[in-house]
Amino acid sequence: MGATPTPQGVNFALAAPTAESVELCLFDSTGQNEQQRLRLPACTDGIWHGLLPSGREGLVYGYRVHGPWAPHEGHRFNPAKLLLDPYAKEIVGRYNGSDLFLGHDPANPDQRDTRDNGTVALKGRVTTASRSDATPPGHARIAATDRVLYELHVRGQTRLHPGVPAALRGTYAGLAEPAVLDHLQRLGVTTLSLMPVQHRADEQRLLAMNLSNYWGYNTIGWFAPEARYWSGRPGTTPASEFRAMADAVHARGMELVIDVVYNHSAESDEAGPTLSMRGIDNALYYHLREDDRALYENWTGTGNCLNLREPRVLQLVMDSLRFWACEMGVDGFRFDLAPVLGRDAKTGFDARAPFFAAIAQDPVLSRTLLIAEPWDIGPGGYRLGEFPSGWLEWNDRYRDTQRGFWLRQGRDDASGLGDFAHRFTASSTQFAHHGRAPTASVNFITAHDGFTLRDLVSYEERHNLANGENNRDGHGHNLSNNCGVEGPSDDAGVLAKRSRLQRALLAVLLLSQGTPMLLAGDELGHSQQGNNNAYCQDNETTWLAWIGASDPASDMARTSDFVARLSALRREAPVLRSTRWWPADPPEGAPAIRWLRPDGQPMTPHDWHAGTALAILFDNNESAESKDAGAWLVLVNAGAETVNFTLPPGNWRHRFSTDPGHDHDASPQALGDAVEVSCSSIRIART
Numbered sequence: 260m261g262a263t264p265t266p267q268g269v270n271f272a273l274a275a276p277t278a279e280s281v282e283l284c285l286f287d288s289t290g291q292n293e294q295q296r297l298r299l300p301a302c303t304d305g306i307w308h309g310l311l312p313s314g315r316e317g318l319v320y321g322y323r324v325h326g327p328w329a330p331h332e333g334h335r336f337n338p339a340k341l342l343l344d345p346y347a348k349e350i351v352g353r354y355n356g357s358d359l360f361l362g363h364d365p366a367n368p369d370q371r372d373t374r375d376n377g378t379v380a381l382k383g384r385v386t387t388a389s390r391s392d393a394t395p396p397g398h399a400r401i402a403a404t405d406r407v408l409y410e411l412h413v414r415g416q417t418r419l420h421p422g423v424p425a426a427l428r429g430t431y432a433g434l435a436e437p438a439v440l441d442h443l444q445r446l447g448v449t450t451l452s453l454m455p456v457q458h459r460a461d462e463q464r465l466l467a468m469n470l471s472n473y474w475g476y477n478t479i480g481w482f483a484p485e486a487r488y489w490s491g492r493p494g495t496t497p498a499s500e501f502r503a504m505a506d507a508v509h510a511r512g513m514e515l516v517i518d519v520v521y522n523h524s525a526e527s528d529e530a531g532p533t534l535s536m537r538g539i540d541n542a543l544y545y546h547l548r549e550d551d552r553a554l555y556e557n558w559t560g561t562g563n564c565l566n567l568r569e570p571r572v573l574q575l576v577m578d579s580l581r582f583w584a585c586e587m588g589v590d591g592f593r594f595d596l597a598p599v600l601g602r603d604a605k606t607g608f609d610a611r612a613p614f615f616a617a618i619a620q621d622p623v624l625s626r627t628l629l630i631a632e633p634w635d636i637g638p639g640g641y642r643l644g645e646f647p648s649g650w651l652e653w654n655d656r657y658r659d660t661q662r663g664f665w666l667r668q669g670r671d672d673a674s675g676l677g678d679f680a681h682r683f684t685a686s687s688t689q690f691a692h693h694g695r696a697p698t699a700s701v702n703f704i705t706a707h708d709g710f711t712l713r714d715l716v717s718y719e720e721r722h723n724l725a726n727g728e729n730n731r732d733g734h735g736h737n738l739s740n741n742c743g744v745e746g747p748s749d750d751a752g753v754l755a756k757r758s759r760l761q762r763a764l765l766a767v768l769l770l771s772q773g774t775p776m777l778l779a780g781d782e783l784g785h786s787q788q789g790n791n792n793a794y795c796q797d798n799e800t801t802w803l804a805w806i807g808a809s810d811p812a813s814d815m816a817r818t819s820d821f822v823a824r825l826s827a828l829r830r831e832a833p834v835l836r837s838t839r840w841w842p843a844d845p846p847e848g849a850p851a852i853r854w855l856r857p858d859g860q861p862m863t864p865h866d867w868h869a870g871t872a873l874a875i876l877f878d879n880n881e882s883a884e885s886k887d888a889g890a891w892l893v894l895v896n897a898g899a900e901t902v903n904f905t906l907p908p909g910n911w912r913h914r915f916s917t918d919p920g921h922d923h924d925a926s927p928q929a930l931g932d933a934v935e936v937s938c939s940s941i942r943i944a945r946t
Contacts, residue, residue, distance in 0.1 A: 260306075260578060261346025261482070262320065262385045269314025269385055273344065274571040275540040276305025277334065278326045283309065284341060286319040290351035290382045296323070305571065318385040319351050320344070321377070324539050328371045330363070333542035333552035335533065337362040337371050340380065343479065343535040345575055347383030348582075349496060350458045350483045354381060354525070354534060356466035362533030381460070381479065381534055386498065400590060400628070401449040401514055403698040403774070404836045407826060408516070409448040410706055411779035412474070413456060413488045418802040429802075430490040431456075431500045435507035443513070446782060446819065447826020450514040450628070452593055454707060456501070457517075458483040460525035460534060465795050468727045473797040474707060475518075476595055477561070479525040479534055481579040484587070498587070505588030516591040516628055517583065521565060521576045522599035522635065528555050528562030544572055546604060558599050558637030567614045568603050576600075577617055580624050591628025593653075596635040598642045607639050615647050625649070630701060644689030651774055654689070654700045657682045661704055662738035665763055665897050665939065666716070668871055672738065677867035679895075680854060683875070685772035687840060696838045700773035704764045705781060708734075710791045712764065712781035715739045716757040717746060722789030725796060733792030746789060758814070759939045762821060762917040763897075766941045769825040770835055770893060779803060782819045828915050828943065832891050834877040851878045859905035871898035872936070876907055889946040896936040905933050906944070915943035 263270045271283055285295040299309040321343060326336030340362050343350065354360065359379060364370040411434075418429040422438030433439065434451075443451065458480030461471045475485065489497040508515045524544075526537045536544035546556035546564040555563040567573045583589040594600060601612035618624050630651045633642045646652055660682040663674030681688065685697030705712050719741045721733045742748075742756045761781075768775050779785075780803045787793050793801050829835055834850075845851035854862040855874040862873065875893040890909060896902045912927040917940045927945075936942045 260574070261344055261348070262314075262318075262383060264314070264316055264385060264387050265310075268310050268312040269318065270308065270310045271299060271314075271320070272306050272308040273299070273322060273324075273539065274306055274543070274575075275324055275326075276571075277540050277542060278307065278324045278336065280325045281307040282323040282325070282338070283311070284321050284323055284377065286321070286351075286377075286382060288317065288319060290319045291378055293377050314385065316385050316387050319382050320385065321380055321382040322539065326540075330369060330529070330553035331551060333547050335362050335537055335541040337533060337538055339371070339373050339375050340533045340538050341375075341377040341382070342533070342538045343381040344383040345480075345535055345539070346482055346578070347480055348386045348482045348498065349384040350480045350486065351382045351384050352380065354460035354479070354532065355379065356461070356463040360532035360534060362538055363529075368529070386496070400626075403696065404833065404838055405830070406449050406514075406698070406774050407447055407769075407829075408450045408452050408701065408774060408776035409443060409446070409779060410452045410454065410703075410776060412454045412707070412801065413485075414473075414797070415801045415803055416779055419799070420803070420805050422805075426492075427490050430488050431484070431497075431504040432490045432492070432495075435504040440507065440511050440513075442819070444511055446777070446822050447830070448513070448777070450516055450591075451508060452516040452630075452776070453518060455518045455520055455595075456485050456488065457481055457519065458485050460532075462525075462527065463532070470727065470795040471797050472795060473801060474794040476520050476794070477525040478520040481519075481521070481575065482582050502586075502588055509588065514590040514628065515588065516593055516630065517589050518593045518595060519580070519583075520595045521567070521579075522594075522596040523559040523561045523563050523565060526563060528557065529553055531562055543569055546602075549604060556604060556637075558602060558635045558640065559596050560636050564599050564602070566603075567600055567612070570613075573613055573617060576614065577621065577624070580618075580627075581621070584623055584627055589627075591630065593630040593632065595632055597631035597633060597646070598635045598637070598640055602635075602637060607637075608642055608645070610642075610645055610647055619647065619649070644686070644692075648693045648695050651699050651701050652690075653706070653776075654682075654686055654702055654773070656689070657686060657700065657702045657771070657773070658704055658706075659738055661764060661767055662715070664871075665760060665767070666740035667738055668897055668899070672736075675868055676862075676870060676873055679897075680867070680873070680875075683767070683771045684841060684852065691840050697772045697840060698774045698838055701776050702768060702771050702773040703776040703778070704768050705778040706776070707778065708792070708794075710737055710739055710789075711778065711785050711787055712761055713757075713784045713786045714789055714791070715764075716760045717741055717744075717748075717786065718789040718791075719745060720789070721791045722746075723792050725790060725800070726792060726794075733790075737791060756939075758919070759917070759937075761818070762919075763939050763941055765818075765822055766825055766915075766917045767895075769822075769829050770941070770943070772835070772837060772841075775829075777822070782822045783815045784818055824915070832877075832945070834879050834891055852876065853878055855907065857902050857904045859907060872896040872902045872904075874904055874907075892944045894934070894936045894942040894944070896938060896940050899938050901935050901937050903933055903935050906930060909946045911944040911946060913942070914945050915941075917941045 321341040323338040414429040417433035427433040455475030484497040548554040841852040853876040
C-alpha cells in the first residue's frame with residue numbers, strides 16, 4: 260500500500276473499492292504546480308494500483324478519485340479535490356482551514372464543490388523510510404515492575420530549555436539532547452510517553468482564532484512524523500530526526516511510547532474538509548449513521564470514527580503501527596479513546612473485536628507496550644478494566660480517589676480510607692482477572708488533560724477563557740483545592756500547604772501498586788494559570804519553564820530532587836512495585852499486606868468509613884538471605900492535624916518522609932515504638 264520505491268520505479272496502491280477510477284497527480288518539488296495526471300491502470304480486490312517506471316524518491320504526489328456523489332448513500336467522491344495518500348510517509352503542505360478544502364458546496368451541502376484545490380492540498384512525498392539497522396521492537400523494554408511513565412509534549416518539553424541549543428528547542432532533536440535526557444533519568448523515568456507525533460491538521464475553528472491543535476489529537480497522516488517538531492537541519496527529514504531521537508532514548512536504556520489516534524481523522528463531521536479518506540472511499544473508512552449515511556457516528560466528540568471493522572481500514576492501522584515499531588524505533592503505543600477501536604454501531608464495544616485480535620496475534624505488535632485510554636463518549640463508553648490481558652489502562656478512578664482523599668477532606672466529595680486503599684493496591688476490582696497483573700493499572704494524578712499538579716492545589720475553578728469557548732470547555736469538577744487563594748499567592752502559609760500537598764500526591768503515586776505516570780513539568784512546578792484544557796495553547800501556557808531548575812536552592816530543583824529520591828526508594832522496595840496481587844486473607848507465614856489503625860491495631864469494617872489516617876504494613880516474610888528481606892511500613896495521614904502512630908513490633912528505621920527536610924537521611928535513623936506523622940503527609944519505614 261502507498262507509494263513504494265522499487266528498482267523498477269515507484270509502485271502506487273490505494274484502497275478505494277467503491278471508486279470508478281483513480282488518477283495519480285504528480286507535482287513539482289514545492290507541491291504547488293501539478294505537472295501530470297496518470298490513471299492508475301488496475302484495480303485488484305478494491306486496490307487501485309500502478310507502477311511508475313520514472314518515479315523516484317522525493318516525488319510529490321496526490322490522488323483524484325472518481326465516483327458517485329451521493330452523500331445520503333455514503334458516497335462523497337469529488338475529483339476536484341486532491342487527496343492525501345493515507346500511507347504517505349512525508350507530507351507536503353499544511354491545511355489552512357480554507358473552504359476550498361470542502362468536498363461539498365458550502366451553500367448547498369448536497370452538491371459537489373467544483374473548485375479545484377490542487378495547489379493548496381496536502382500531498383505525499385515518496386520516501387524510502389526503511390532502515391537496515393533497525394533494532395527489533397522491544398529491545399528497550401523495561402521490566403513491568405520497574406516502569407515509570409512520563410507523559411510529555413515534544414515541543415513543550417524543550418521550547419524554553421536553556422540547556423538545548425536555540426535551533427533545536429521544541430524539536431525531536433531537542434528532546435534527544437543530553438541535558439533533557441539527563442534530567443529524566445535522574446528523576447527515575449524509564450519510559451517517555453510522547454503526546455501525538457503523527458501529522459495533524461488543525462480544526463478550521465481554531466485556525467480562524469489564530470490557534471492550533473497543540474496537543475495533536477487530530478491526525479491526518481498515520482505514517483508521517485509531524486513536521487512542526489522537525490528542526491529543519493540540512494541533511495535531515497522529520498523521519499530521520501525522529502529516528503535519531505528514538506536511538507538517543509534507547510541508548511539510555513529507556514523506552515519510547517507514542518500517543519496514537521486511530522479512532523477518528525481530522526476530516527471531522529459532514530461539514531468538515533475533504534483531505535483524504537472522505538474523498539477516497541467515505542463509506543469504507545468511516546462509521547456512518549444507519550438512518551442517514553450523510554452523517555457520521557461520533558463516539559469521539561470530534562465528528563467521525565474510523566471503521567476498524569473493515570479489513571482495509573484495520574490493515575491501514577496495523578501497517579501504521581508496525582511502521583512506527585519497526586522503522587521508527589517506537590517501543591509502544593498509548594491509544595486515544597481506545598474503546599472506539601473495538602466498536603460498531605450494533606454491538607458496541609467488544610474486547611475480542613478484530614483490532615484486538617489482530618494485535619494479539621501479530622509477532623511484532625504483541626511484544627510492544629500497549630496502553631489504552633479506556634473510555635470514549637459513545638453509549639457504554641466507559642470500559643476501565645475491560646481491555647485484553649497484556650494491555651495497560653489509564654486509571655482515572657485512581658486519579659479521582661487520590662485527589663478526593665488528599666485535597667477534599669471535610670467536603671462531600673472526599674474519598675474515604677477504603678477507596679484510598681483499593682486504589683493504592685492497583686484497583687483489583689477492575690484488573691484482578693484473566694491473569695492481569697497490578698501493573699495493568701496506569702496510576703496518575705495529573706495528565707495532559709486537566710490541571711497540572713501545581714494548579715491542582717492553586718485553583719478551584721477552571722480558567723480557560725484563552726481557548727475561545729467562554730470557559731465552557733474542560734472538566735468542571737476537578738477535585739482540586741486552592742488552599743484558600745485562587746491562583747498565585749505569596750502568603751507563606753498558603754505556599755507551605757500547597758507544597759505539602761504536592762509532595763504527598765507525588766509520594767502516593769510512586770508508592771502505589773501499579774504503573775505510575777508522571778506529567779511532564781509537575782516536578783518543576785509548572786502552571787498553566789488554571790487552564791485545565793490547554794489543547795490549543797502553543798505558547799508559554801504549555802511550554803515548560805526551566806528557569807531556576809539548575810539552582811539547587813530553588814523550589815523547582817527541590818521538587819525534582821524529591822521525585823528522584825522517591826523513584827530511588829521505589830526501586831529499593833520491590834514490595835511497593837509488585838506484579839502479584841496481595842491476598843486479602845493470606846495464610847500464616849505468607850507474604851501479606853496488613854492494614855492498621857494509627858494505634859497499631861488491625862482495621863475494622865467501621866474504621867474504613869471513618870478517619871483520614873492508616874498504616875500499611877508490607878510484611879514480606881522472606882528469608883534473611885533475600886535482598887527483599889524484612890518489612891516496609893507506609894504511614895498515611897491526609898488529615899489536618901498531626902497523628903501519632905504506634906509502630907508494629909520490629910526494629911524500624913526511617914526511610915522517607917514527605918515533610919520538608921525529612922525526605923532523606925544519609926544513615927536511616929532508628930525509630931522507637933511510636934512516631935508522629937504531620938498533616939497531609941506520608942512517612943516510610945523499614946526493618
